[in-house]
Amino acid sequence: MPPLVIRSPQVFREKQNIDARVHHRVTAIDLPKRTIRAQDLNTGKAIDEPFDRLLVATGASPILPKIPGVRARGVYTLSSLQSGIAVREAVDRQAPRRVVLVGAGYIGLEMAENFIRRGIRVAVVEKAPQVMSTLDPDMATLLADELVKNGVELFLGESLREFELQKDEVRTVITDRRTLPADLVVMGLGVRPNSRLAGEAGISIGETGGIKVNEKLETQTDGVWAAGNCAEAFHLVSRRPVAFALGTVANKQGRVAGINIAGGETVFPGVVGTAMVKVFDWEVARTGLQEREAKQAGISSAGVKIEARTRAGYYPGAGKIFVKVVFEPGSGRLLGGQIVGHEGAGKRIDVLATALHAGMNVEQMINLDLGYSPPFSPAWDPVLIACRQAAGQV
Amino acid sequence: MPPLVIRSPQVFREKQNIDARVHHRVTAIDLPKRTIRAQDLNTGKAIDEPFDRLLVATGASPILPKIPGVRARGVYTLSSLQSGIAVREAVDRQAPRRVVLVGAGYIGLEMAENFIRRGIRVAVVEKAPQVMSTLDPDMATLLADELVKNGVELFLGESLREFELQKDEVRTVITDRRTLPADLVVMGLGVRPNSRLAGEAGISIGETGGIKVNEKLETQTDGVWAAGNCAEAFHLVSRRPVAFALGTVANKQGRVAGINIAGGETVFPGVVGTAMVKVFDWEVARTGLQEREAKQAGISSAGVKIEARTRAGYYPGAGKIFVKVVFEPGSGRLLGGQIVGHEGAGKRIDVLATALHAGMNVEQMINLDLGYSPPFSPAWDPVLIACRQAAGQV
Numbered sequence: 037m038p039p040l041v042i043r044s045p046q047v048f049r050e051k052q053n054i055d056a057r058v059h060h061r062v063t064a065i066d067l068p069k070r071t072i073r074a075q076d077l078n079t080g081k082a083i084d085e086p087f088d089r090l091l092v093a094t095g096a097s098p099i100l101p102k103i104p105g106v107r108a109r110g111v112y113t114l115s116s117l118q119s120g121i122a123v124r125e126a127v128d129r130q131a132p133r134r135v136v137l138v139g140a141g142y143i144g145l146e147m148a149e150n151f152i153r154r155g156i157r158v159a160v161v162e163k164a165p166q167v168m169s170t171l172d173p174d175m176a177t178l179l180a181d182e183l184v185k186n187g188v189e190l191f192l193g194e195s196l197r198e199f200e201l202q203k204d205e206v207r208t209v210i211t212d213r214r215t216l217p218a219d220l221v222v223m224g225l226g227v228r229p230n231s232r233l234a235g236e237a238g239i240s241i242g243e244t245g246g247i248k249v250n251e252k253l254e255t256q257t258d259g260v261w262a263a264g265n266c267a268e269a270f271h272l273v274s275r276r277p278v279a280f281a282l283g284t285v286a287n288k289q290g291r292v293a294g295i296n297i298a299g300g301e302t303v304f305p306g307v308v309g310t311a312m313v314k315v316f317d318w319e320v321a322r323t324g325l326q327e328r329e330a331k332q333a334g335i336s337s338a339g340v341k342i343e344a345r346t347r348a349g350y351y352p353g354a355g356k357i358f359v360k361v362v363f364e365p366g367s368g369r370l371l372g373g374q375i376v377g378h379e380g381a382g383k384r385i386d387v388l389a390t391a392l393h394a395g396m397n398v399e400q401m402i403n404l405d406l407g408y409s410p411p412f413s414p415a416w417d418p419v420l421i422a423c424r425q426a427a428g429q430v
Numbered sequence: 431m432p433p434l435v436i437r438s439p440q441v442f443r444e445k446q447n448i449d450a451r452v453h454h455r456v457t458a459i460d461l462p463k464r465t466i467r468a469q470d471l472n473t474g475k476a477i478d479e480p481f482d483r484l485l486v487a488t489g490a491s492p493i494l495p496k497i498p499g500v501r502a503r504g505v506y507t508l509s510s511l512q513s514g515i516a517v518r519e520a521v522d523r524q525a526p527r528r529v530v531l532v533g534a535g536y537i538g539l540e541m542a543e544n545f546i547r548r549g550i551r552v553a554v555v556e557k558a559p560q561v562m563s564t565l566d567p568d569m570a571t572l573l574a575d576e577l578v579k580n581g582v583e584l585f586l587g588e589s590l591r592e593f594e595l596q597k598d599e600v601r602t603v604i605t606d607r608r609t610l611p612a613d614l615v616v617m618g619l620g621v622r623p624n625s626r627l628a629g630e631a632g633i634s635i636g637e638t639g640g641i642k643v644n645e646k647l648e649t650q651t652d653g654v655w656a657a658g659n660c661a662e663a664f665h666l667v668s669r670r671p672v673a674f675a676l677g678t679v680a681n682k683q684g685r686v687a688g689i690n691i692a693g694g695e696t697v698f699p700g701v702v703g704t705a706m707v708k709v710f711d712w713e714v715a716r717t718g719l720q721e722r723e724a725k726q727a728g729i730s731s732a733g734v735k736i737e738a739r740t741r742a743g744y745y746p747g748a749g750k751i752f753v754k755v756v757f758e759p760g761s762g763r764l765l766g767g768q769i770v771g772h773e774g775a776g777k778r779i780d781v782l783a784t785a786l787h788a789g790m791n792v793e794q795m796i797n798l799d800l801g802y803s804p805p806f807s808p809a810w811d812p813v814l815i816a817c818r819q820a821a822g823q824v
Contacts (some may be wrong), residue, residue, distance in 0.1 A: 202779055230459055264669055283809045284802040304797055312803040319813045321801050350434055380777065385801045387780045393798055394788030407715050408678040409706040415677045
């Protein structure tokens with residue numbers, strides 16, 4: 037297996053002349069003095085480091101509710117390579133028979149699949165009345181059915197109350213409706229930007245909790261940039277700042293900030309909210325605004341959902357695909373889309389994402405010259421079938 | 431298996447009140463009289479049929495060179511359901527040991543794979559120095575290697591001279607360089623629009639050989655529309671009419687012509703030249719202009735080709751993908767793209783196709799918010815890696 041860590045501190049130092057100091061925790065940014073203060077975690081010593089230009093790339097941290105037992109042994113989060121290794125080692129060491137996943141978002145659903153494949157009983161507890169709150173309820177139902185079909189016990193609309201421990205280790209998860217035995221718990225309640233360090237230094241933080249940045253990834257403080265999960269991004273459809281924590285966005289922001297800090301000039305215009313996840317046999321993808329988000333953004337919206345096939349109907353391996361298109365009545369402007377389907381379904385979201393960047397309407401999209409050949413698509417691509425139907429209702 | 435014929439003449443008649451007369455050959459269009467003349471192929475009788483509005487949808491026919499033996503038994507083309515059934519029956523009946531395919535385009539390559547899978551020896555003869563002339567040579571080489579690896583004998587840069595027959599049946603294919611034994615031959619030299627009927631009636635035919643149409647699919651003759659493989663389409667990148675014979679384009683044109691003929695109003699702005707084919711383990715796709723076509727259209731072009739993975743490198747099943755992006759130096763305007771790769775590679779062409787419709791440049795495309803999750807893509811989508819590299823060379 038290729039390594040998960042692509043570049044070590046040694047390579048940064050030797051090949052790129054970048055002094056990457058790991059095991060150092062930055063404790064303060066002193067803007068007037070243009071220094072940062074850090075603690076060397078190996079020696080405990082505090083050091084000060086001057087800067088001309090500063091990039092804040094502090095990432096995000098898992099959200100943990102303040103309930104009894106949440107810090108106990110056996111309760112895990114998944115937000116770093118180390119935390120992933122910790123869960124894996126716990127599973128290998130303890131051979132848990134029952135796992136409870138709190139939160140039915142990306143982390144929860146991916147973990148559900150993998151625990152089930154290892155023969156472990158899985159219960160998912162989710163406060164919302166649906167899984168994957170980034171999908172509209174009619175699309176999320178498809179996923180819920182898939183989870184149940186694969187043996188996942190799904191408890192929607194239930195709130196976590198507390199964890200019961202035995203010898204400081206989690207044994208039971210208590211919700212407002214039931215008590216679930218648990219040998220291991222994974223918390224997947226999302227993340228929040230690590231913006232406190234920047235905020236304490238006086239760098240502006242947005243309403244999302246992320247660091248405010250412009251198109252160049254500059255913060256509102258001269259000479260200070262921010263990029264990645266600690267920073268906001270501009271949503272090109274809602275025209276509002278958002279704080280998604282997605283690797284693709286972080287990567288692109290890092291590139292733009294780096295070019296600008298080094299004296300180049302480029303921009304990161306923003307995001308359209310594309311995300312994907314695999315849940316057993318379903319590929320799941322979404323982009324733009326779902327109906328609820330459109331409403332929140334004050335944009336009137338309508339949605340159409342179609343069912344089609346991933347390949348020509350007669351071609352071996354043709355699977356189901358559901359495509360939902362969200363659009364603005366009247367103008368027909370595309371606002372977003374959601375896809376749930378079998379192999380080959382998910383990445384079709386990219387057509388909708390690209391169309392969102394281009395500001396297309398559903399009528400224009402009907403005639404998009406997308407790729408066709410029976411092993412890959414019906415003659416009318418499912419995304420275009422959805423657009424065709426939407427255009428009929430504009 | 432779902433049927434290949436989606437709707438029978440009976441269904442057209444009974445459910446949709448459409449008098450679909452099969453086994454009738456239209457022999458003339460009389461524009462002054464507003465009638466068509468047809469021959470009932472069952473009775474031989476000629477009939478005249480009046481029209482207020484006329485749609486010409488006569489399709490395209492395979493190109494056949496005028497060489498000795500080309501009409502002999504054992505020499506097939508593939509352009510209709512019937513011709514496909516004929517080849518299939520010949521294979522089942524005669525169990526050919528050696529097949530020669532003339533032409534290394536979509537038909538030739540798809541047939542090569544299927545004959546090889548049936549254990550038949552396959553030789554492909556192609557006049558051009560590469561397979562798939564719709565790809566640039568550097569991408570086509572990848573396919574040639576795949577064909578050879580799978581046991582196909584490939585003879586590039588060779589011209590067909592004649593067929594030798596035995597008892598009126600093909601036995602040998604003779605090129606300008608060699609003699610190949612053949613129990614069965616499939617001709618895959620492309621098609622030309624069936625526009626003669628329209629041309630004889632005085633309807634304008636374009637330089638491509640296809641019937642000239644405007645955005646509404648009207649011909650230059652009042653009250654006459656044309657759609658599908660007999661008609662031209664406007665190429666949105668080269669800004670010239672083209673006559674591709676593709677099912678997706680035909681489908682979309684048919685919809686637009688139908689709406690307009692029935693009194694509605696809609697347009698078919700044009701195509702960007704997207705096409706796909708599966709060749710053994712490779713998915714192959716192209717859109718826009720290749721470097722040669724850009725030159726022909728008088729547009730200066732440059733290309734970059736990158737190699738990446740279809741999924742995150744550490745994820746099981748990650749395969750190779752090569753992406754080539756063709757762009758205009760200076761402006762960075764995207765002109766086209768080509769993809770060859772393993773499972774999940776091909777439909778990525780749709781991002782490039784959609785961007786061509788939107789008139790994007792490669793710099794804008796770097797920040798497209800495409801779907802990412804390890805089972806589906808690296809964090810930097812391969813298409814974006816190619817755009818990033820292209821943008822560096824604008």
